[in-house]
Every structure is written in structure tokens, then in C-alpha cells.
Amino acid sequence: MTRRSGNQALIDRLERADIRPSAQRVAIAGYVLSTADHPSADDVWQRVKVDFPMVSRATVYNTLQLFTEHGLLRQLVLAEGKVVFDPMVEPHHHFVDDETGAIEDIPWSALRVGKVDELEGVDVREYMVVVRGRRRRP
Amino acid sequence: MTRRSGNQALIDRLERADIRPSAQRVAIAGYVLSTADHPSADDVWQRVKVDFPMVSRATVYNTLQLFTEHGLLRQLVLAEGKVVFDPMVEPHHHFVDDETGAIEDIPWSALRVGKVDELEGVDVREYMVVVRGRRRRP
DNA sequence: GCCGATATTTAGACATAGTCTAACTGCGCC
DNA sequence: GGCGCAGTTAGACTATGTCTAAATATCGGC
Structure with a gap:
């Protein structure tokens, strides 16, 4: 249904980026690739844990790094003491x-x-x- | 001599900024108010400890905060995971x-x-x- | 379906950066 | 010299980021 087809779009997006779409990565992508919040890694972790309680902090860090390396995210230095993530990868x-x-x-x-x-x-x-x-x- | 007169200029500068010029603050100012390195707080601490082994980490953090509040320094978010300090307080x-x-x-x-x-x-x-x-x- | 290889995740240790505070030291005033 | 206040120290604590052994998941071959 709509939820599954929503995930299918994410799965397709990750596969196009040469990323194996594990459940954890899809969950992380579901939030971080569509937010305008510019969250930190720990923000993302707190958020994804709501629907995916077992996801580990290392997985979130690793996945954000992977998404950045594969061009799905930008990593920015705008907040004190932490990096933040931005799905809008075009210049702005x-x-x-x-x-x-x-x-x-x-x-x-x-x-x-x-x-x-x-x-x-x-x-x-x-x-x-x-x-x-x-x-x-x- | 030259070293003392150098300190006297710093002492004057701190007093003009309404800051009591303790020995630790003068030592910190001696480095951070004249560097183009944009150091982090811990960078400053490592550097000042060379000539002032007893200076504590908390003092360095507190002093950098004080200098920032009194307009002698700018605190910038340019490096991942840390803030850096810049004595050039005019826009650039x-x-x-x-x-x-x-x-x-x-x-x-x-x-x-x-x-x-x-x-x-x-x-x-x-x-x-x-x-x-x-x-x-x- | 099982197996082996590889990828991924987990749990938590560890390092660095930033904050906070009790206790101590220094300073100026009386 | 004592007192009150400012400043410093030492280190505990929190937050952020990294690393890794062990466990789990996935995939392809048989």
C-alpha cells in the first residue's frame, strides 16, 4: 500500500545510489532524505529509534557517512560542536x-x-x- | 624589556575591555589575540601550556568565552565537531x-x-x- | 535448503570537545 | 591579618564522533 510504495521509492533511490537497501538504511533514509531540519547524527538516531528501536548508534553514523559519500546527503558545519546533514545537495x-x-x-x-x-x-x-x-x- | 612591554600592551588591551588581566589571561591573550590559525579551545590550551604548564583547561575555556563576550574574539563554526576562535572581529x-x-x-x-x-x-x-x-x- | 563468503548491524569502549563545580588561590580593601 | 570576592584548578560529567569484536543478515553456488 502507500507505506510500502513509499518504501519502494526509497529502496529504488538507494539502489540507484549503489547502496544496499537494508531495513535500517531505509528507515534512516525515510527521515533524513526528506527533512528540512538539518539534524545532527544523534538527532537522526533519536528520531529513527522511535519506529526502529533496535537501530544502533553506530549504524546511524555509518549510514549517514555512506549517504554523504554516495551523494545523497551533504554534511555541513553550521552548528556548534556537531555536524548536521542536509538532503538538499544542490548549492544553496x-x-x-x-x-x-x-x-x-x-x-x-x-x-x-x-x-x-x-x-x-x-x-x-x-x-x-x-x-x-x-x-x-x- | 620587550617581553614585558609586550605584556603591558596586552594588559592594557584587557583592561580596556573591562577584563582583569590575570597572568593566565595574559598568556592566553598573547597567543589567541594574535594568531591567524583559528584554533580551537583545546588547541589554545595545548599552546599556552607550553609556557604556562599549570594553566587549566577550564580556565582556557572560561577565558575564551570571556574574550568573546567582551568583543576581543569571535567564535566561529567552521571546523567539524568544534568551534574555533578568530581575533579578527571585523566582518570577513x-x-x-x-x-x-x-x-x-x-x-x-x-x-x-x-x-x-x-x-x-x-x-x-x-x-x-x-x-x-x-x-x-x- | 544448506553452506560459505561477505555485508551489515549491534553493543559498547574509547577519544575529543564542551560544561560544571567544589575546593583552593589570589587580590584588594578595611 | 582577616574578609569578601574574583579567578583558577582538578576532575567529573555530558555530548559528539570513531572504532571494533561479535553477532546477524544477505546472497550466490551447489
Whole structure:
């Protein structure tokens, strides 16, 4: 049914990425490949454990690493003391809320960055703007 | 002599920042307020311990926090799993070397960021471009 | 269906980074 | 010199990330 066909899409996605779709990996993918929360590894673990109590912390760490290596996730350094994961692998910027710690995506075209190509002595792999401040509340 | 007058400048700087210039704080300031290394707290501790073996880890953490709160340092999230410290408190960008982990300052004017003020629903406190890649070797 | 090989997961030890606090030390004031 | 307060120390504790032996799961051949 819908749940199974939902998993089938994930299974297909993992197989296309050359990843064997074990039940644990599908469960992890089900959350982390569709969230805009930019969770840490332990956030992902806490979340997946709800529906998959036996999943181990090492499996979650290993799986997130695997997804990153296979291009399904990006690993970002935006929060103090931890890395966070982002399923949006295309270039974009980020806003980090000083108050809540929440991380939000900013579309690539919303900001313009000039002269990166003029930086000397470096081969640029990626760049992004990190904006910090506070979300306005109504 | 030169060493003492060097310390006197630091002592003056700390006093101007409303910070009592204990020997430990002067030693920490001597390194962290003049380095371009963007060290972590433990990096600072290892470094200061060379000349000040008794300095404790808690003192270093507390002092870095104090310097940050008093505007002498900036605390940045650029390295995985740790915060780093930067004495250059004026706005600038950063380059992070994928290979070595080294962090380098990029002058504010070297890159241009457009349309930050057009971001909706947020009060921006600061922003910067983070460039990742590799330093070219000759 | 069984077996062997390989992949994956588990459980938990271990390392590093960051925080917290009781006890101790240093400093300035009276 | 004593007192009150600031600062430091030593180390316990928590959070994050890594590693690995042992166990489990999967797959292909027979």
C-alpha cells in the first residue's frame, strides 16, 4: 500500500545510489532524505529509534557517512560542536537562528556572491553564504 | 624589556575591555589575540601550556568565552565537531582547506554578497561566505 | 535448503570537545 | 591579618564522533 510504495521509492533511490537497501538504511533514509531540519547524527538516531528501536548508534553514523559519500546527503558545519546533514545537495545558502539554533535553507539565487573565481591560490570546491540572526515572529 | 612591554600592551588591551588581566589571561591573550590559525579551545590550551604548564583547561575555556563576550574574539563554526576562535572581529570571509583543515581569512571586499537585506522574515546579525576547497601548492 | 563468503548491524569502549563545580588561590580593601 | 570576592584548578560529567569484536543478515553456488 502507500507505506510500502513509499518504501519502494526509497529502496529504488538507494539502489540507484549503489547502496544496499537494508531495513535500517531505509528507515534512516525515510527521515533524513526528506527533512528540512538539518539534524545532527544523534538527532537522526533519536528520531529513527522511535519506529526502529533496535537501530544502533553506530549504524546511524555509518549510514549517514555512506549517504554523504554516495551523494545523497551533504554534511555541513553550521552548528556548534556537531555536524548536521542536509538532503538538499544542490548549492544553496543557510540561515542559522541565534535564538533557536534552527537552520534554514536559502535558495541559491536569493543571494549573489561575486568574485569567488578571483580568489587566488585556491581551488574552490564549494562556497555558500551563512547568515546568522533571528527569525522575526509575527 | 620587550617581553614585558609586550605584556603591558596586552594588559592594557584587557583592561580596556573591562577584563582583569590575570597572568593566565595574559598568556592566553598573547597567543589567541594574535594568531591567524583559528584554533580551537583545546588547541589554545595545548599552546599556552607550553609556557604556562599549570594553566587549566577550564580556565582556557572560561577565558575564551570571556574574550568573546567582551568583543576581543569571535567564535566561529567552521571546523567539524568544534568551534574555533578568530581575533579578527571585523566582518570577513573564510576559506577552509579540505585537505589540511586550515582556515584562512578572506578580506571582506574580496567577495561581494548581494541581496542579504532582501531576505524576508529575518533580522540579520552577521553573514559571511565560507569557501571550501584546496590551497594550490606551487 | 544448506553452506560459505561477505555485508551489515549491534553493543559498547574509547577519544575529543564542551560544561560544571567544589575546593583552593589570589587580590584588594578595611 | 582577616574578609569578601574574583579567578583558577582538578576532575567529573555530558555530548559528539570513531572504532571494533561479535553477532546477524544477505546472497550466490551447489
